[in-house]
Amino acid sequence: MQFSRKNLGIPYFIFLLFFVVAPLIVLVFYAFTNGQGQFTLENLTGFFTDANTLGTLFYSLAVAFVTTAVCLLLAYPIAYILAMSEIKTKSVIVMVFVLPMWINFSLRITALKEVLTLLEGNLARYPFLNAVVGITYDFLPFMILPIFTTLSKLDGSLREAAMDLGADKVQTFLQVTLPLSVPGIVSGVSMVFLPAMTNYVVLDMLYNSTYIMGSLIGSYFSAYNWHGGSMIALILLAIICLFTLLTSDGEETGERGGALL
Amino acid sequence: MENNTNIIELKGITKVYEDGYTAVDDFNLEVKRGEFVTLLGPSGCGKTTTLRMIAGFSMPTKGEILLNGKSIQDLPPYKRPVNTVFQRYALFPHMNIYNNIAFGLKQKKTPKDVIERKVRRVLDLVDLEGFEERSVSTLSGGQQQRIAIARALVNEPEILLLDEPLGALDLKMRKEMQIELKNMHDKLGITFIYVTHDQEEALTMSDKIVVMNEGKIQQIGTPEDIYNEPRNAFVADFIGESNIFNGMMTGKLRARFCGGEFECVDDYEEGTHITAVVRPEDVELTDPELGVIQGVVDSVIFKGIHYEITILSGKNEIVCQSVNSAKAGNRVGIRVQPDNIHIMIAEDHTNLFFADINKDYRLEYNDHLLDTSVTKIIKGSSRRDDGTVQDASGEAIDPERMRIQVAIKPDDIEMTDDQEAGLINGTISNLIYKGDHYSYIIHTELEQDFVVNDEYLWNMGDRVGLMMPVDKMTFTLKKK
Numbered sequence: 238m239q240f241s242r243k244n245l246g247i248p249y250f251i252f253l254l255f256f257v258v259a260p261l262i263v264l265v266f267y268a269f270t271n272g273q274g275q276f277t278l279e280n281l282t283g284f285f286t287d288a289n290t291l292g293t294l295f296y297s298l299a300v301a302f303v304t305t306a307v308c309l310l311l312a313y314p315i316a317y318i319l320a321m322s323e324i325k326t327k328s329v330i331v332m333v334f335v336l337p338m339w340i341n342f343s344l345r346i347t348a349l350k351e352v353l354t355l356l357e358g359n360l361a362r363y364p365f366l367n368a369v370v371g372i373t374y375d376f377l378p379f380m381i382l383p384i385f386t387t388l389s390k391l392d393g394s395l396r397e398a399a400m401d402l403g404a405d406k407v408q409t410f411l412q413v414t415l416p417l418s419v420p421g422i423v424s425g426v427s428m429v430f431l432p433a434m435t436n437y438v439v440l441d442m443l444y445n446s447t448y449i450m451g452s453l454i455g456s457y458f459s460a461y462n463w464h465g466g467s468m469i470a471l472i473l474l475a476i477i478c479l480f481t482l483l484t485s486d487g488e489e490t491g492e493r494g495g496a497l498l
Numbered sequence: 499m500e501n502n503t504n505i506i507e508l509k510g511i512t513k514v515y516e517d518g519y520t521a522v523d524d525f526n527l528e529v530k531r532g533e534f535v536t537l538l539g540p541s542g543c544g545k546t547t548t549l550r551m552i553a554g555f556s557m558p559t560k561g562e563i564l565l566n567g568k569s570i571q572d573l574p575p576y577k578r579p580v581n582t583v584f585q586r587y588a589l590f591p592h593m594n595i596y597n598n599i600a601f602g603l604k605q606k607k608t609p610k611d612v613i614e615r616k617v618r619r620v621l622d623l624v625d626l627e628g629f630e631e632r633s634v635s636t637l638s639g640g641q642q643q644r645i646a647i648a649r650a651l652v653n654e655p656e657i658l659l660l661d662e663p664l665g666a667l668d669l670k671m672r673k674e675m676q677i678e679l680k681n682m683h684d685k686l687g688i689t690f691i692y693v694t695h696d697q698e699e700a701l702t703m704s705d706k707i708v709v710m711n712e713g714k715i716q717q718i719g720t721p722e723d724i725y726n727e728p729r730n731a732f733v734a735d736f737i738g739e740s741n742i743f744n745g746m747m748t749g750k751l752r753a754r755f756c757g758g759e760f761e762c763v764d765d766y767e768e769g770t771h772i773t774a775v776v777r778p779e780d781v782e783l784t785d786p787e788l789g790v791i792q793g794v795v796d797s798v799i800f801k802g803i804h805y806e807i808t809i810l811s812g813k814n815e816i817v818c819q820s821v822n823s824a825k826a827g828n829r830v831g832i833r834v835q836p837d838n839i840h841i842m843i844a845e846d847h848t849n850l851f852f853a854d855i856n857k858d859y860r861l862e863y864n865d866h867l868l869d870t871s872v873t874k875i876i877k878g879s880s881r882r883d884d885g886t887v888q889d890a891s892g893e894a895i896d897p898e899r900m901r902i903q904v905a906i907k908p909d910d911i912e913m914t915d916d917q918e919a920g921l922i923n924g925t926i927s928n929l930i931y932k933g934d935h936y937s938y939i940i941h942t943e944l945e946q947d948f949v950v951n952d953e954y955l956w957n958m959g960d961r962v963g964l965m966m967p968v969d970k971m972t973f974t975l976k977k978k
Binding site for chain 1: 650
C-alpha cells in the first residue's frame, strides 16, 4: 500500500469516532428518551418549564458574563504590558503569572478559600462574588495568553504610524492597538466564558452552595437521572455552538475579510 | 535670509544604545526647504536611526535637532510637523483606504467635507482614484506604497521622511516609483528626507546625498560630486563600481599605483600616500605596448549595453566597462585619462592583498604557507566533522570560491636582504624621506605595490624580501 499523507489522519479519525461522535450519539439518545427507552421531549420541555433549572441557567450566564468581563479587564493590561515590555523584563513578568500555574489546582483553590474565609469571615455571605473570584483566578491565564499573542504579533510600525500621523498614546491605543487585538480578545473570551458556566469544581471546593450549569448536570447524573442530565448537556452544547458561530461571524465581518477559509 | 532657508538642522547628533553600541556618531546636517536629501549607506550605518530621531521615535543621546531654527527635542512624534512613509508601509489593516488616509486629518479634528476633499486630492495625486472603499489586503505592493505616501502627504507635512520606501517592490515597479516620487517632490515642493541603501536610487532622485558608514557621515554632496569626486575609498567603493588602488605620488601630477606610473590632475606633494579610484567606464584598453600597464583579460561578461571585462595585471584586478568586447587570455594595455583618475590622500595606508585557502584550510600567498589557518582567523568559523570548515552562520567555506583579504600596515612590514626569508620579494621603486623614517614602495614579483615604512635607508632598485608577521595581519573573508 502506498503511504500517503492522508493516512496520517487515520488515528485522529478513529479517535474522533470513538470519543466524539459515539458519545454524542449516546448523549442525544439519552436526552430524547425516558427511563423506558421511549422517545420523549419531556426532558427538553422539563428544563424550560422548571423555574429551578432556568434560574440556574441565568445564574450561570451571569457568573460567566461577570467572570469573563473581570478576566478581560485584568488580562488586557497585563498582556499589553507583557507584549510591549523589553525582552529582559518580559521573562520576569511571565514568570510572575505562570508560576502559580505550576502549583496544583486543588491546592491553589484551597489556598484561595482560606484567604477568602479570612477576608469575609463566612464564605456563604457572598456566594456570587466568591464564584466570580474563584473562576477568574483559575481562568485568567487563558485570557492573557491569546491577547498577549495577538498583541506581540502586532507590527510595531503600525503604532508608530499612528503616532506619526498625529495620534497621541491614548488615541493610538483606541484607534489602532485595541481594534487590531480583537481576534485575541475573541478567542480569550471564548476560552473563559464557556468553562465559566460549567466549572463547578471550583465552586464545590470553595464550599459554594450556588448552582451553575455544571453543578446541575453533576447533580442529575449523581442522582442517576441520565436523561435529564444529557438534555442539559445538550442544551449547553447548543449554547456553545451559537456562541462560537456569533464570534467567528463577528471576526469575519470585522477585519479578516473572510481570510478564515 | 540665506540662513533662514534651512528647514531642519541636525547638530552633533549622537545615538548610543543601552548596550553601548554607537549607531550615529556626531551627525551634522543642514537641509534647505524643498530639498530632496538622501541618507545613503549600507545596512547598519545609522541612516534609519537618524530618520527615526527626526520623526521623534528615538531620542538622540547627544546633540540637537532644529526645525525652522527651533529645537524639537521635547516634541513627541505626534506633535512634529513631519510624516513618515514606513519601510513596510504600515497601513492600518482594519481600516479601508479612505480611513487610512483620513487618519491624520481626523486626529486634527478637520471638518468632514475638508477631509473628503483632501483625501480625494491625494488619491488623485498617487493615481489611485476610486480606491476609497477598498481594503488594504486587496492592494498590490505598489498600490500599498502609494497609499502610504498619500497617507503621509495628506497632512501637508513640512518634511516627508521616507524609510527605504521602495525596498519591497520589484525592479520595474521601483524604477517607476522613483520617477513618480521625484515628480511628486518637484510638484509639491515639500522637503524630502529619503533613506536608502541603493546607490543608484540615491543618484537618480536626490538633490543632496549624505553617504554614511558606521554611524559617521562620509561625504555630503550632490550626486555628481559624490560620484565624480568621492572623498574617501568607502564612498568610491559604495557609489558605483570602482577600481581602488593604494599608491604614492611620485612627482608633479604623477602617481604610482597598480604597478604603473600614471599622469593625474590632482596635485599632491611627492611621496604622499594616496588612494587612487578609477571608474570601470574610464579604463581604456589598448594594444599592450600603448598601455601604461599591461595585463591579461581574465573574464568578459556581457551586460546588455556594455561588456564587463576583468583584467589581471600581476595580482591586481582591474574591472573595465567597454562597448567593445575582448577575448579572455589576450594581453592588453591599460590607459586612463588623467582627469579620470581620482586621487585622495590615504590617511591610513594599509596594504591589502589576497591569500588563497588551500585544501587544508591554511592560507597560501606567493607559494608560501602563512603560519595560521582559516578557523583561527575568521571569527565564528569552525571545523565540521567531515573536515570542511564553516563560517559563523554555518555556511561552508569553499576554498574554490572564497579567499582571504589580508591587511597589514606599512609599519609592520620589515625589509630584508635575504631573498629566502620574505613572504614576497620585490624591487624598491620609490622612496621618500618622511622626517624620522623613509617610506618605500616595493614593486613585487606579482606586480603589486606594497608601502613599507623603515627607519634605515635603502636604495632605489634594491631587491628586498618583505617579512610580514602573521600576528600583525588582519583578515577578511571575501568571495572570489
